[in-house]
Amino acid sequence: MNRLIAFGCSHTYGEGLPDCIGTLNKPGVPIPPPSKFSWPYLLADKLSLECINYAVCGASNKEIQHCILNADLNKNDTVVVLWTHHNRTCFLHSKKKSPYQFMPSYTEKRKGNPPARRNLNKIFYTHLFNEYNAQNETYVAIDHSYRYLINYGVKVYNFTFSRDKKMISSELDFVPNWFLSPIKNLKLLDDYGADNMHPGLKAHDNLASQVYEIVK
């Protein structure tokens, strides 16, 4: 059976869906596998493909790129990538351990955000982060991954997401002249999972339908 390989962040992992609740903010709590209700599984079902969901909760585009470059792929795979917010990054500190993740909300003092992570995020966002660099890193991550996958011989579909009412978006502002990768923005429905933050069942079903119209 041919495979659908998905990459992305929590929006692709299915965080907040009934079988995948509370992975990010509860250190020590075992992380459930990607949700069977997430859009990649629904899409694979429509396309009669086996689904492998390599999404990582809290991933940045740099981490997604790292997952893509290290994934075990076959030439007849179909790869779908839902790229995330460009204001995130990660630092890969060890080959065997998950990278340190950086996102603006990790600078906040709140339950479930350990002080060590908060302090490291504060240092990064105070001294080194800037919008232009973050966007540039995103474009490079997307385009490098796309060219790598095309060279590998697999079919690749790139997406970003946006939700109008909540200012949640990974949509690209402009396209640099060197950028080769076709990319399409997907609209997120105003439907939420149990965490009241991530896409809910209807939103995932809708994402799968939007991608299906392009991939079929």
Next chain:
Amino acid sequence: MNIERIMAFGCSITYGEGLIDAQEKSPDLKKLIHEGMPPKSSKYAWPAALGVTLDCDVKNFGYPGTSNKNICNIVIQQKYKKNDIAVILWTDFSRTTFNTEKNKWFDIGPHSLATRKKTKSSVFYKHLYYDFNQNIENYSAINFAKLYLDSKGVKNYHFIWTTIPLEHMEVPQWNSVDIQYINIRDSENPNYIHLDYACDDMHPGPQTQNLIAYTMYNTILND
């Protein structure tokens, strides 16, 4: 092989920093590089020497102190002509760059710890420097540059100097670039080609630059 122009990329060694005719860099260098119009650089640096040997024009996009991440950025922003070749002397893996605007960036490297803008460098090396991260970031830049140049039909050649010998670096399984090590640092290892220092007593001198160009010439000729 019909080569009309060498597009040369790299750091201070490529720029020719410290050589007698390149002791002060142009204040507009970043802007000029970004616009694809680098100023006439040192005639003693390896790009000029390679241009003489291959009898072709040279554009030298070397920028002192920059990282492989930024060298890749500079590579993908240029316009290439038919019969151009790209020759890249990749730099040390311990550096990185943060872009701030279209043609502005700040480089971070061990050398920048001693400059006026050392705060960002101190923060980076104290809190955010990981060998594994640097390795992946650098190989990623090198591979992206190759994929880009290949897609443009530009023949590309990759060389590197590093403070750590290349064979000591862990190569990611997805790396597809054949990178030739230019040994100007490790006198104990074979192929050590350092002969002299530039006027700053730090960078390669004109004879070493010639040897770098000669090494590159042999690789290009044997291709």
